Amino acid sequence: MIRIALADDHKLFAKGLEGLIEEHEGFLVTGLFPNGKELLEYLDTEVVDIVLTDLNMPIVDGFGVLRHCKKHHPELKVIVLSMYDEEKIFRECIQLGANAFILKDADPDELIFTINEVNEGRYVVDFNRVIQQADVTPFFDAFREKYRLSRRETQILKMISTGLLNREIAETLSLSIQTIETHRKNIHLKLQVTSRVELLKKVSEMHL
Secondary structure, eight states: OEEEEEEOSOHHHHHHHHHHHHTSTTEEEEEEESSHHHHHHHHTTSOOSEEEEESSOSSSOHHHHHHHHHHHOTTOEEEEEESOOOHHHHHHHHHTTOSEEEETTSOHHHHHHHHHHHHTTOOOOOHHHHHHHHOOOHHHHHHHHHTTOOHHHHHHHHHHHTTOOHHHHHHHHTOOHHHHHHHHHHHHHHHTOOSHHHHHHHHHHTTO
């Protein structure tokens, strides 16, 4: 059983995440905490395998959690959950010993995959790849807003425009092919196209 403690000050998000995680056999969320202070007090008396922590929290934030764990619980694995995809934040998390960094709009199977990899000691955070994937130009960001594309959909659209196939995209992002296919269907719907040819034509017309 993988024991997980979760810290996030957004209660609805935290409860939803708890339900998502515990749908998978072998996962147990042992505690939900609205700030880093309560999480750290819990860690000083209880044993867990993995901590999932938000960065932006009251009293003690995610950076404080990382510092405390690095000093007092070096054996503990920490996965950072964040809505921020700035390189400066990634690099600070590296220095503070984060085992993984997941954006909050990531796919559920990406989170479960990461938890398993981190728990087994195989997951190595490639922040350069994460930064590259998260990078969007101001024009592309405006395009995303116009068509109400999620960050993940924008990322996949960029990869499609380079000629990558579903299988290649899935392997690159460590996602299932089914997840990529679902994203592609949503992209087609939002851009009002019905085929790969029409999609690439749309991308070309928008000078993406």
